Every structure is written in C-alpha cells, then in structure tokens.
Amino acid sequence: xxxxxxxxxxxxxxxxxxxxTVVDHLCAASPVHAVVRFNGGAQAAHNVVAVDGRHHTxxxxxxxxxxxxxxxxxSRFVLVDPLALAAEADHLRRIGVGDxxxxxxxxxxxxxxxxxxxxxxxxxxxxxxxxxxxxxGMGVGETAAYALAHEDAPRAGDCRSPxxxxxxxxxxxxxxxxxxxxxxxxxxxxDDCVAAFTAFGERxxxxxxxxxxxxxxxxxxxxxxxxxxxxxxxxxxxxxxTWSTTTFGNAEALLREAGGxxxxxxxxxxxxxxxxxxxxxxxxxxxxxxLPEPHNGTGPWQGPFRAGHLDxxxxxxxxxxxxxMDGVAVTHLDxxxxxxxxxxxxxxxxxxxTVRRLAPNPAGRLDLQEDLTCRLxxxxxxxxxxxxxxxxxxxxxxxxxxLRSFGPTAADKRVAAAV
Numbered sequence: 001x002x003x004x005x006x007x008x009x010x011x012x013x014x015x016x017x018x019x020x021t022v023v024d025h026l027c028a029a030s031p032v033h034a035v036v037r038f039n040g041g042a043q044a045a046h047n048v049v050a051v052d053g054r055h056h057t058x059x060x061x062x063x064x065x066x067x068x069x070x071x072x073x074x075s076r077f078v079l080v081d082p083l084a085l086a087a088e089a090d091h092l093r094r095i096g097v098g099d100x101x102x103x104x105x106x107x108x109x110x111x112x113x114x115x116x117x118x119x120x121x122x123x124x125x126x127x128x129x130x131x132x133x134x135x136x137g138m139g140v141g142e143t144a145a146y147a148l149a150h151e152d153a154p155r156a157g158d159c160r161s162p163x164x165x166x167x168x169x170x171x172x173x174x175x176x177x178x179x180x181x182x183x184x185x186x187x188x189x190x191d192d193c194v195a196a197f198t199a200f201g202e203r204x205x206x207x208x209x210x211x212x213x214x215x216x217x218x219x220x221x222x223x224x225x226x227x228x229x230x231x232x233x234x235x236x237x238x239x240x241x242t243w244s245t246t247t248f249g250n251a252e253a254l255l256r257e258a259g260g261x262x263x264x265x266x267x268x269x270x271x272x273x274x275x276x277x278x279x280x281x282x283x284x285x286x287x288x289x290x291l292p293e294p295h296n297g298t299g300p301w302q303g304p305f306r307a308g309h310l311d312x313x314x315x316x317x318x319x320x321x322x323x324x325m326d327g328v329a330v331t332h333l334d335x336x337x338x339x340x341x342x343x344x345x346x347x348x349x350x351x352x353x354t355v356r357r358l359a360p361n362p363a364g365r366l367d368l369q370e371d372l373t374c375r376l377x378x379x380x381x382x383x384x385x386x387x388x389x390x391x392x393x394x395x396x397x398x399x400x401x402x403l404r405s406f407g408p409t410a411a412d413k414r415v416a417a418a419v
Contacts, residue, residue, distance in 0.1 A: 006221045006262035008038075008251040010325075011228035012318040012397065014274040016296060016305075017267045018331035020046025020063035021408055023224045027064030028410040033219030034071035035062025036212075038250040040226025040242070041079030041113055043138040047295040049408035054095045057295065060085045061100050062224055065092065071103045073207075073215055074110055077250040079143045080156050081113040082200035105205045108157030112197070115187050116172040117142040123180040144243035146172065159201025166194050212258040223251035223262060230314060234364035235321040237373040240278025247322045264325040266397060268315065270336035270389035272308040279376035282308035282345045291335060310344045310386060315396035317358040327402035328393055334406040336389050344392045348379040355379070390416075 007026060011017045023035060023046070037044075037060065046058040050066050058065065060080065062072035074080055092100045118139030147153035154168040170190050215221055225246060230236055232246040248264050255262055271287065274280045275296060287307040296305040319325070336342055348355040361368045386392060390401040404414040 006216070006223065006255070006260060007265050008223040008225070008248050008262045009265050009267060009329075010225040010246070010248055010322065012230075012266040012268045012315060012322075012328075013228045013272060013311075014230045014278075014280075015226075015228040016045075016273050016275055017228065017269045018329070018405060019225060019267050020048045020058050021331065021405060021410075022265070022267050022329045022403065022413075023063035023222055024048045024066060025403070025405075025410040025413045026222050027067040027070045029413075029415075031219055032064055032067070032070055032222055034073055034215045034221050035064045036073045036075055036215065036221055036223045036251070036254065037062060037078045038075050038223050038225060038254060039077050039244045039246055041138065041140040041143065042081035042084035043140045043242075044226040045295075046224070046226075047408070051409045051411050055295070056088075056092055056095065056097075059088055061088055061092070061104065062222075064222060064224075065097060065100050065103070069103075071105070071215070072100070073211065074104070074106045074156075075212070075250070075254055076107040076109040076209065077245070077254075078107075078110050079113050079140050080106060080110045081138065082159070082197050083115070084113075084138070086196075086200065101204055105207045105211060106156045107211070108155065108160075108206045108208060110156040111143050111147050112154040112156060112158070113139045113143040114154065114169060114172055114193060115139075116169070116176040117146060119187050120146075120176045120180060141243040146175075150175075156201075156206055159197045160206060162194055162198050165197060166190060169193050169197075209257065212254050212260075216255075216258050216260045221260075221262075223254075225251070229318040229322055232321070234369075235360065236369070237279050237376060238366050238369040240276070240373065241369075248325075263327065264322075265402070266318070266322070266325040266328045266399065268328060268330055268393055268397070269332045270310065270330055270393075271332065271339075271342055272311050272314075274306045274308075276303045279373055279379075280306055280308055281314070281348055281376060281379045282311045282381050284308045287339075287342075291339070309342060309381070309383065310389060310392055311381075312344055312346055312392060312396040313348055313356060313358060315393065317360070319397050319399075321360045325397065325399045328397050328399050329403035329405065330390055330393050330401050331405040333389060333404055334412070336386070337406075342386045342389075343383040344386045344389075345381040346384050347382040348376075349382055350375050350379045354382065
C-alpha cells in the first residue's frame with residue numbers, strides 16, 4: 001500500500017479505533033521488516049483477527065506478528081511488563097505463532113512495569129472511589145509516575161544484571177508498602193520477580209538505542225501507537241488521560257535519531273467510542289446497546305465500553321494537536337453501513353455558545369486541560385446527517401481517506417489511494 005515508506009499509525013480518538021487491524025493489514029499487504037511500538041505498555045489491547053479466524057489481542061507485541069518474519073521492537077518509550085509479555089507470547093504459541101519472542105527486541109532503556117507498580121496503581125484507583133479515572137489496572141501510569149520521582153526505576157537493561165535488578169525491585173516494593181500499608185493485594189516476593197525478569201532478559205534480545213538504524217536499514221517499518229490522541233498526557237482531557245504521549249511525537253523522535261522519516265496515518269472509526277469514564281459529547285446509549293463489540297466490554301478497572309456518533313469537533317482537535325497527517329484509515333464501515341441512524345457532530349453547544357473548534361493548549365498546562373474537560377462534560381452535540389463517513393472524516397481530518405475497513409481481517413480492507 002505504501003511502497004517502501006515507513007508508516008506511523010496513530011488513533012485519532014479515545015482508542016479502540018482499530019490500530020491493530022490496520023497494522024496487520026499493512027504488514028500482510030506489502031513487505032514490512034518490523035513493527036515498532038512507541039508508547040504505552042501492557043494496557044494496550046489491539047485486536048487482530050486472521051483470515052483463518054484466529055484472534056489475538058496484541059498488547060506489547062506488534063500487531064503484524066501474524067505475518068511470518070515481521071519483527072517487533074519495543075522502543076525506550078514503551079513500558080515493558082515481562083510477565084504480561086510472556087503470557088501474550090504463550091497465547092500466540094497456542095494459536096500457532098511460536099516464534100514471537102524470537103522476533104522481539106527491547107530497548108534497554110525501556111521502563112519495567114512490575115507487580116508492585118500494578119498493585120500500587122490499583123490501590124490508588126480504589127482510593128478515588130466514585131471519582132475513578134478509568135485505569136486499566138495494569139500499573140502503566142504508576143510505572144511512569146514512579147520513574148519521574150525516582151532515578152532508580154527498573155529498566156529492561158537491568159534484567160541482565162540480577163544484583164542491580166534486585167535492588168531496584170526491592171525499592172519499588174518497599175515504596176509501595178509504605179504508600180499503601182493497608183493494601184489488600186498480595187504481591188510476589190522480590191526473589192521470585194528477579195528470577196522471572198532475569199529469565200526474560202535471557203530469552204529476549206535487549207538492545208541499545210542505535211538498534212533503530214538497523215531496523216530501518218532492513219526494510220519498511222510500521223510504527224504502532226497505543227491508546228488515542230484524545231487520551232494524550234498533554235493534550236487529552238485531564239484527568240481522564242494516559243501517562244503516555246499518544247501523538248506522532250515519540251515515533252518521529254526515534255526516526256530523527258536514526259536519520260529516517262515516515263508517512264503519518266491516522267485511524268478513526270466511522271462512529272465514536274470510549275472505554276471508561278471521561279467526556280464523550282456524542283455518546284448515545286442506544287448505540288452502545290445496539291452496536292456489536294465482540295472484543296471490548298465492561299472491565300473491573302476501565303468501566304463500560306461506550307459508543308456514540310462521529311465527532312468532527314474532536315477530530316479537528318486531534319488534527320491540530322498532532323500537526324496533521326498524510327492519510328486516514330476509516331474502520332468499522334461495515335457497521336456504519338448497517339446503521340442509517342448514525343450522525344456526525346459538527347459543533348457543540350456549551351451554555352449559550354456554539355463551539356466548532358477546541359483550541360489546543362501548546363504549553364501542555366494541566367489546569368487548562370482540566371478546564372476544557374469541565375466544558376466538555378457540559379457540552380451538547382449539534383448533529384447533521386452522517387452521509388458517507390469517509391467524506392465527513394476527510395473534511396475534519398484535513399487528509400484523504402487512504403484505507404477503508406469493512407471487517408476485522410486484512411482481507412476486509414480496501415485501499416483507496418496511496419499516501
């Protein structure tokens with residue numbers, strides 16, 4: 001589809017737009033050397049269905065792994081959970097992909113998510129009571145926050161140094177116990193964690209930052225983002241955000257360092273969704289009840305999966321905060337084709353004002369993002385007929401629709417144009 005170009009795939013909404021199925025298609029349709037993950041961690045859930053019906057939810061491994069030979073690289077921006085990664089590889093092995101870890105490389109500077117981070121994150125979310133932020137319960141936010149506060153945060157390279165790893169894991173455990181003395185969640189012994197993490201370090205190839213040049217020299221690379229732009233740590237609607245940069249920024253930083261470039265591909269559903277709490281101006285309870293969602297549901301940490309109408313205001317905002325894109329992939333067009341009641345939100349009514357544009361916050365001030373969140377929670381949608389979803393998307397995104405998806409497999413994709 002994209003010839004010899006590298007491609008960065010980013011979700012333009014709240015996540016769950018179909019990044020995994022788009023990446024799977026890109027890897028199946030033309031030669032791709034590797035998939036590089038450039039944000040997030042084990043909380044990602046990119047569902048891919050193979051043409052033969054096999055299904056896997058990709059969290060840390062690249063969503064191109066069903067295609068033989070396609071490698072995965074976890075960059076330094078990924079928060080690596082060795083235990084979750086082992087479980088993911090085990091499921092792939094059970095459905096016939098036995099070499100996923102053989103095709104994996106991990107940057108030694110990538111932060112490690114541990115059982116202590118997971119327990120701390122869940123304890124913190126429980127303490128919020130009715131004001132939960134919608135954590136995935138995987139400890140990713142706690143991992144990022146811990147690293148900002150402590151220079152001895154464990155990293156993937158520590159898995160090759162058991163003594164240093166033990167010191168750092170013990171420090172995380174002790175700080176967790178001090179912060180949450182009454183926490184109900186049991187955590188494993190440090191020595192057990194050291195054994196598991198050092199086994200991970202022996203099983204996978206841990207590399208330095210220069211490995212990106214090697215990957216780019218091997219052939220086209222797909223950079224796979226996690227979560228969505230509207231959840232971005234700087235531009236999302238705080239506090240219902242992720243501890244991660246979800247725009248094209250991390251991928252382009254890696255490319256600059258390696259002397260490469262890439263096309264920007266945004267992904268959006270033909271209708272809107274959100275998993276968990278937070279502003280969702282176009283939410284429609286009837287759509288939530290009536291739209292099929294085989295791989296997403298209510299979870300104990302995130303909360304319910306919600307559906308609504310296409311939001312052109314939010315899509316224009318995503319376009320502005322990312323700096324635009326070269327093309328867009330529109331997914332779930334099969335669902336949209338079966339729902340003539342779908343609409344597009346062209347503007348918001350907030351109080352007596354009609355709002356067609358949400359102004360970006362270039363300074364990344366959280367107080368301004370919190371104010372925007374309050375305004376969105378009070379906003380009402382101004383709808384128009386949807387018509388052809390691709391036309392509404394192109395107008396709001398300011399980029400051509402280059403890929404249409406009418407189902408979950410690579411065979412359900414239709415190429416519209418070249419980026």
